[in-house]
Amino acid sequence: MIEVSAPGKLYIAGEYAVVEPGHPAIIVAIDQFISVSIEPAKKIGSIQSAQYSDLPIRWTRRKNELVLDIRDNPFHYILAAIHFTEKFAQEKGKKLAFFDLKVTSELDNSNGRKYGLGSSGAVTVATVKALNVFYDLQLSQLELFKLATLAHLNVQGNGSCGDIAASCYGGWLAFSTFDHDWVLKRLEAEKLTTLIESTWPNLQIEPLQVPEDLRLLIGWTGSPASTSDLVDQVHQSRYDNSYENFLTDSKNCVDQMILGFKQNNVPLIQKMIRRNRQLLNQLTSLSNVSIETEELKRLNDLAEKYGGAAKSSGAGGGDCGIVIIDKRAGILPLMSSWEKAGITPLPLHVFHFREDTHES
Ligand code: PMV
Numbered sequence: 001m002i003e004v005s006a007p008g009k010l011y012i013a014g015e016y017a018v019v020e021p022g023h024p025a026i027i028v029a030i031d032q033f034i035s036v037s038i039e040p041a042k043k044i045g046s047i048q049s050a051q052y053s054d055l056p057i058r059w060t061r062r063k064n065e066l067v068l069d070i071r072d073n074p075f076h077y078i079l080a081a082i083h084f085t086e087k088f089a090q091e092k093g094k095k096l097a098f099f100d101l102k103v104t105s106e107l108d109n110s111n112g113r114k115y116g117l118g119s120s121g122a123v124t125v126a127t128v129k130a131l132n133v134f135y136d137l138q139l140s141q142l143e144l145f146k147l148a149t150l151a152h153l154n155v156q157g158n159g160s161c162g163d164i165a166a167s168c169y170g171g172w173l174a175f176s177t178f179d180h181d182w183v184l185k186r187l188e189a190e191k192l193t194t195l196i197e198s199t200w201p202n203l204q205i206e207p208l209q210v211p212e213d214l215r216l217l218i219g220w221t222g223s224p225a226s227t228s229d230l231v232d233q234v235h236q237s238r239y240d241n242s243y244e245n246f247l248t249d250s251k252n253c254v255d256q257m258i259l260g261f262k263q264n265n266v267p268l269i270q271k272m273i274r275r276n277r278q279l280l281n282q283l284t285s286l287s288n289v290s291i292e293t294e295e296l297k298r299l300n301d302l303a304e305k306y307g308g309a310a311k312s313s314g315a316g317g318g319d320c321g322i323v324i325i326d327k328r329a330g331i332l333p334l335m336s337s338w339e340k341a342g343i344t345p346l347p348l349h350v351f352h353f354r355e356d357t358h359e360s
Pocket residue numbers: 010011014015016017018019116117118158159160161162163227231313314315316319
């Protein structure tokens with residue numbers, strides 16, 4: 001039996017701006033995983049996931065039509081991952097076969113409630129990884145990223161794919177997304193293998209060394225949020241001048257933060273976390289989308305009170321907040337103040353693959 005896994009992720013900085021090519025984000029892989037196992041089958045295959053079987057299928061209405069929102073349903077990511085990887089396998093001359101595929105997830109709790117740790121990205125990566133072994137495709141880390149990205153875009157459409165990079169590469173990453181229109185046009189015009197082998201404009205995946213004195217804390221609000229909905233809503237303000245300013249300011253802020261990593265400068269990283277929090281609050285004013293909810297504000301303000309630099313992580317609207325704090329600072333007072341305020345500290349660590357073969 002083939003068994004593989006892919007880690008979940010957390011955004012540290014650069015959210016929303018990172019959806020536009022050339023605007024960096026910092027992302028970490030965390031040590032909670034989605035695992036996929038594959039066994040050869042005869043004549044009929046199966047896909048099974050205990051975690052997802054009870055998930056409701058969300059729908060909305062457009063005019064008088066009932067429209068399914070497939071973007072939060074992991075099965076669609078699994079199907080897209082199978083579709084693209086098998087297309088790639090066929091182009092490589094492999095013979096397609098039947099299999100039973102099973103998914104288990106540590107990224108959702110037992111009620112299928114999401115922590116916001118990126119289960120759709122991780123399930124896509126884990127499925128491509130399992131098929132990579134099943135069909136002996138020998139994908140590099142970058143090829144794995146590209147295939148998983150095409151599958152993910154096919155379902156979600158509006159994301160940066162930073163979560164996929166974190167799941168493929170592990171550790172701390174500086175990530176800027178590729179030119180999506182260019183890739184989608186090429187996808188229609190040429191072979192998948194050619195597209196996977198070519199250089200994608202603007203894509204940057206750079207592993208970062210983390211300063212020794214830096215400690216990452218994660219707080220969970222307990223309220224789930226839908227990334228794809230929030231990104232859709234923010235995008236309605238895309239033609240506003242202030243949105244352009246937000247993009248430029250976010251890029252400058254994250255570039256400075258990356259410098260902080262390269263110079264082992266925890267205070268500079270903290271300064272830029274606070275700056276990024278301000279910028280995201282400005283984005284809320286201009287788009288009317290609540291990114292830092294009341295709970296996230298409480299989480300951040302308490303962290304600031306005890307010497308940390310804090311902000312919402314990812315799309316916000318619930319899920320998690322992150323804190324960057326000096327390792328020498330005590331964290332127990334903060335932990336108990338969070339618990340009193342209904343914030344759950346998540347005892348997670350950054351995950352590194354043992355043999356990192358970094359490509360960009
Ligand atoms: O909420 P999360 O952790 O899925 O992060 C979303 C980050 C965004 O920048 C808002 C969207 C994206 O795809 O990068």
